[in-house]
Amino acid sequence: MAYVVTENCIKCKFTDCVDVCPVDCFHEGPNFLVIDPEECIDCTLCVPECPAEAIFAEDDVPQAQHGFIALNAELAQIWPVISERREASPDADEWNNKPDKLKYLER
Numbered sequence: 254m255a256y257v258v259t260e261n262c263i264k265c266k267f268t269d270c271v272d273v274c275p276v277d278c279f280h281e282g283p284n285f286l287v288i289d290p291e292e293c294i295d296c297t298l299c300v301p302e303c304p305a306e307a308i309f310a311e312d313d314v315p316q317a318q319h320g321f322i323a324l325n326a327e328l329a330q331i332w333p334v335i336s337e338r339r340e341a342s343p344d345a346d347e348w349n350n351k352p353d354k355l356k357y358l359e360r
Contacts, residue, residue: 254311255290256299257325259318261307262286263358264348265341270299270308272338281335282328283359284342289329290322304341305349320355328360 263285270286271279278292279299288299290311300308309315311322348354 254295255293255325256288256295256297256308257290257311257314257318257322258286258288259307259309259314259321260354261305261350262303263354264351265305265307265345267304267341267345268335268338269302269304271335273298273302274336277334277336278329279335280329280332282332285328285358286335287325287328287332290326291329 266281266284266286268279268281268286275296275298276292276294278289278294280287280289288308295310297310309318314322342348
């Protein structure tokens, strides 16, 4: 069971989670992070580190966010690995917890 980054990460892209990942399973897009389900070892270290509370075990992804399971797998194949923490988007705190952000996802 892999972990999944969900909608609340969009336009926030805090990277605290990346710092604790022992296998570099995070991939970075323009305004979102994803987890490669093939690389994730289910260690749970990233979950408490996410300020946006956007990371869930695959079995615990909220029903309305189930599309993010496939989206993480798809985008992990094309986006580069990120293995070091970076500064969050300047307006990340403003976007944190805003609803309906999928339309802002940049591929």
